[in-house]
Amino acid sequence: xxxxxxxxxxxxxxxxxxxxxxxxxxxxxxxxxxxxxxxxxxxxxxxxxxxxxxxxxxxxxxxxxxxxxxxxxxxxxxxxxxxxxxxxxxxxxxxxxxxxxxxxxxxxxxxxxxxxxxxxxxxxxxxxxxxxxxxxxxxxxxxxxxxxxxxxxxxxxxxxxxxxxxxxxxxxxxxxxxxxxxxxxxxxxxxxxxxxxxxxxxxxxxxxxxxxxxxxxxxxxxxxxxxxxxxxxxxxxxxxxxxxxxxxxxxxxxxxxxxxxxxxxxxxxxxxxxxxxxxxxxxxxxxxxxxxxxxxxxxxxxxxxxxxxxxxxxxxxxxxxxxxxxxxxxxxxxxxxxxxxxxxxxxxxxxxxxxxxxxxxxxxxxxxxxxxxxxxxxxxxxxxxxxxxxxxxxxxxxxxxxxxxxxxxxxxxxxxxxxxxxxxxxxxxxxxxxxxxxxxxxxxxxxxxxxxxxxxxxxxxxxxxxx
Amino acid sequence: xxxxxxxxxxxxxxxxxxxxxxxxxxxxxxxxxxxxxxxxxxxxxxxxxxxxxxxxxxxxxxxxxxxxxxxxxxxxxxxxxxxxxxxxxxxxxxxxxxxxxxxxxxxxxxxxxxxxxxxxxxxxxxxxxxxxxxxxxxxxxxxxxxxxxxxxxxxxxxxxxxxxxxxxxxxxxxxxxxxxxxxxxxxxxxxxxxxxxxxxxxxxxxxxxxxxxxxxxxxxxxxxxxxxxxxxxxxxxxxxxxxxxxxxxxxxxxxxxxxxxxxxxxxxxxxxxxxxxxxxxxxxxxxxxxxxxxxxxxxxxxxxxxxxxxxxxxxxxxxxxxxxxxxxxxxxx
Numbered sequence: 001x002x003x004x005x006x007x008x009x010x011x012x013x014x015x016x017x018x019x020x021x022x023x024x025x026x027x028x029x030x031x032x033x034x035x036x037x038x039x040x041x042x043x044x045x046x047x048x049x050x051x052x053x054x055x056x057x058x059x060x061x062x063x064x065x066x067x068x069x070x071x072x073x074x075x076x077x078x079x080x081x082x083x084x085x086x087x088x089x090x091x092x093x094x095x096x097x098x099x100x101x102x103x104x105x106x107x108x109x110x111x112x113x114x115x116x117x118x119x120x121x122x123x124x125x126x127x128x129x130x131x132x133x134x135x136x137x138x139x140x141x142x143x144x145x146x147x148x149x150x151x152x153x154x155x156x157x158x159x160x161x162x163x164x165x166x167x168x169x170x171x172x173x174x175x176x177x178x179x180x181x182x183x184x185x186x187x188x189x190x191x192x193x194x195x196x197x198x199x200x201x202x203x204x205x206x207x208x209x210x211x212x213x214x215x216x217x218x219x220x221x222x223x224x225x226x227x228x229x230x231x232x233x234x235x236x237x238x239x240x241x242x243x244x245x246x247x248x249x250x251x252x253x254x255x256x257x258x259x260x261x262x263x264x265x266x267x268x269x270x271x272x273x274x275x276x277x278x279x280x281x282x283x284x285x286x287x288x289x290x291x292x293x294x295x296x297x298x299x300x301x302x303x304x305x306x307x308x309x310x311x312x313x314x315x316x317x318x319x320x321x322x323x324x325x326x327x328x329x330x331x332x333x334x335x336x337x338x339x340x341x342x343x344x345x346x347x348x349x350x351x352x353x354x355x356x357x358x359x360x361x362x363x364x365x366x367x368x369x370x371x372x373x374x375x376x377x378x379x380x381x382x383x384x385x386x387x388x389x390x391x392x393x394x395x396x397x398x399x400x401x402x403x404x405x406x407x408x409x410x411x412x413x414x415x416x417x418x419x420x421x422x423x424x425x426x427x428x429x430x431x432x433x434x435x436x437x438x439x440x441x442x443x444x445x446x447x448x449x450x451x452x453x454x455x456x457x458x459x460x461x462x463x464x465x466x467x
Numbered sequence: 468x469x470x471x472x473x474x475x476x477x478x479x480x481x482x483x484x485x486x487x488x489x490x491x492x493x494x495x496x497x498x499x500x501x502x503x504x505x506x507x508x509x510x511x512x513x514x515x516x517x518x519x520x521x522x523x524x525x526x527x528x529x530x531x532x533x534x535x536x537x538x539x540x541x542x543x544x545x546x547x548x549x550x551x552x553x554x555x556x557x558x559x560x561x562x563x564x565x566x567x568x569x570x571x572x573x574x575x576x577x578x579x580x581x582x583x584x585x586x587x588x589x590x591x592x593x594x595x596x597x598x599x600x601x602x603x604x605x606x607x608x609x610x611x612x613x614x615x616x617x618x619x620x621x622x623x624x625x626x627x628x629x630x631x632x633x634x635x636x637x638x639x640x641x642x643x644x645x646x647x648x649x650x651x652x653x654x655x656x657x658x659x660x661x662x663x664x665x666x667x668x669x670x671x672x673x674x675x676x677x678x679x680x681x682x683x684x685x686x687x688x689x690x691x692x693x694x695x696x697x698x699x700x701x702x703x704x705x706x707x708x709x710x711x712x713x714x715x716x717x718x719x720x721x722x723x724x725x726x727x728x729x730x731x732x733x734x735x736x737x738x739x740x741x742x743x744x745x746x747x748x749x750x751x752x753x754x755x756x757x758x759x760x761x762x763x764x765x766x767x768x769x770x771x772x773x774x775x776x777x778x779x780x781x782x783x784x785x786x787x788x789x790x791x792x793x794x795x796x797x798x799x800x
Binding site: 075078079081082083085086087088089090092093095096097100101103104105106107108109111112114115116117118119121122123125126127128129130132133134137149181184185186187412413414421428432435436438439442443445446454456457458459460 | 536567791
């Protein structure tokens with residue numbers, strides 16, 4: 001007789017054997033290119049609004065320090081947006097190159113949001129060109145308005161892209177009849193409450209990453225003794241954006257989590273490391289599941305039910321309620337999720353403390369420990385953002401479209417040669433990162449040395465020419 | 468015109484726009500690479516920076532526009548092309564990434580050494596990208612992309628039509644760029660640079676014309692459906708392209724640089740349109756027609772709305788940007 005355990009073992013062996021050779025490298029490839037692009041996408045979403053505020057302040061108050069900051073940020077954004085544009089193009093290609101099964105079957109269901117994202121990006125790129133090259137070539141009041149369309153379209157574009165991801169989590173807008181996709185309603189995919197909530201979470205996250213990163217640059221400057229108005233203003237404007245975002249984010253994230261137990265119970269169980277269904281469920285800090293047992297976790301009783309289910313008794317549905325072949329990689333999902341929550345909480349508490357002290361007349365910018373923390377906040381926010389995406393994406397596995405299409409069905413007919421592509425891509429992304437760091441640092445160095453225009457050095461220095 | 472053909476036409480407008488606007492940006496890489504050592508080439512390289520700097524990102528979006536309409540409107544054929552043509556598409560993508568990143572890095576380089584490194588990467592990738600995109604077009608036009616996506620991953624793009632397609636793409640990009648750069652140099656009153664660019668654009672134009680002429684016979688043999696279309700239904704467009712190309716050369720000779728821009732654009736736009744008209748009604752030649760490849764009609768209507776919005780929202784600011792870059796004020800350094 002076949003025991004259930006034996007059936008399970010055989011099934012999992014069959015599943016492993018049937019897994020296409022190109023699946024793992026395709027997933028890693030997507031993770032690398034998305035994970036890299038998402039940071040730059042944040043700058044595309046949030047940086048224009050921050051530049052706008054600074055530039056407007058410069059014009060309104062005739063403040064040369066603010067104007068110079070806006071001018072420098074515009075140049076920085078030129079570099080960041082360029083590599084953001086090309087790394088976004090990589091994703092467009094990869095949707096088809098890596099996941100033809102998804103695009104061929106569901107392209108007309110999920111495609112429309114991408115069309116509007118394309119429009120938004122178009123408008124953003126046009127006004128970027130006008131704004132960057134408009135310095136000194138346009139009336140100042142018209143020129144500053146050229147940032148506004150960028151700020152708006154960055155938000156629209158992010159909404160559209162996140163709407164597609166929301167659809168992968170909560171598919172809708174079509175029916176499956178005998179395996180055929182029918183009754184396609186593309187507008188339902190574009191406009192629905194879940195897409196809006198998931199977007200809000202990402203949008204606020206983008207402001208955290210960008211606000212803290214820019215402010216951090218000036219925190220480092222102040223740590224090195226450059227305590228002029230330029231540094232204080234360069235710190236405080238992005239820090240205000242980041243503060244509002246960091247304080248809003250816990251609420252947005254919490255609302256997004258409502259009903260996850262019904263939408264994606266496996267993901268919730270992995271988030272909470274709920275091995276079994278307990279009532280009330282504890283909040284499980286840290287820990288991993290090894291051989292079906294939770295190890296190394298700190299349990300806080302009842303809190304898991306309160307946070308995840310909004311109830312003192314309702315249990316978080318455990319992994320024991322979910323078939324084994326529908327469970328995501330639990331440990332990675334759980335740890336990534338808690339990394340996001342942990343950092344987010346820390347950042348929210350940090351900014352709350354800063355503004356509370358400021359109300360009491362104490363300026364934490366005078367404290368070195370605070371400046372150090374502020375310098376770390378940018379990278380921390382980026383880690384939180386990446387962790388959040390790892391949590392939601394890995395937590396959706398083994399589905400690419402939840403409950404409808406498994407990831408192995410979507411992947412292209414690639415061999416393990418696809419690992420080469422991942423290797424080459426890693427080298428290229430590393431080189432691009434290095435290039436951006438070298439160029440941005442050299443820009444900052446020249447600005448500190450008093451240069452303003454940064455002309456490109458295409459010819460040898462004049463003395464050399466004379467010889 | 469049916470809904471499906473309408474959406475396909477809107478997509479093809481994107482192909483034409485990318486060929487003309489994006490093509491001119493890529494083509495400037497050829498002049499950048501051949502501008503000579505840093506002393507001789509500095510002026511030209513600065514001109515390249517200045518000419519394509521404000522517009523290349525907007526022009527690049529036409530590619531995204533085409534990809535998005537393709538996968539949304541005609542999903543199965545998109546997946547098929549992406550599967551069969553994975554190699555040239557990856558190589559084109561590599562070129563796109565390196566071109567964009569190194570162009571931005573070079574502009575803000577601190578030293579000549581850095582500028583040289585990024586400059587070479589920018590210029591070489593600018594030449595390679597249109598080549599690989601040209602081979603993709605050749606593969607589709609010669610019927611080598613089966614709808615099940617299981618086409619040969621090498622011979623689908625290493626064949627006469629694809630290779631000539633690639634070379635012609637590189638040539639037309641360089642020709643377009645040459646005409647625009649010459650006009651830009653002339654407008655900013657750089658006489659020596661203008662003359663230099665004029666000569667080289669004439670050479671590029673003649674060479675490209677010769678390649679197109681030489682490619683006709685092999686393409687007609689290798690891609691019969693395309694050949695039949697080019698010599699039949701699309702013949703007027705081919706003739707128009709030839710006439711406009713010759714007129715461009717003539718205008719360059721007579722130093723009418725502003726007018727030459729329009730004839731050059733006409734030449735490229737009409738030859739690309741010729742390809743589209745010639746392979747109609749096929750989306751993937753010999754494999755699937757536009758009507759059969761189309762996805763859900765609710766989605767196609769959605770795309771019509773998106774394209775309509777684009778006409779209202781994108782075209783006016785794009786025209787504004789392109790007009791700004793062609794004014795005296797913006798030519799100043």
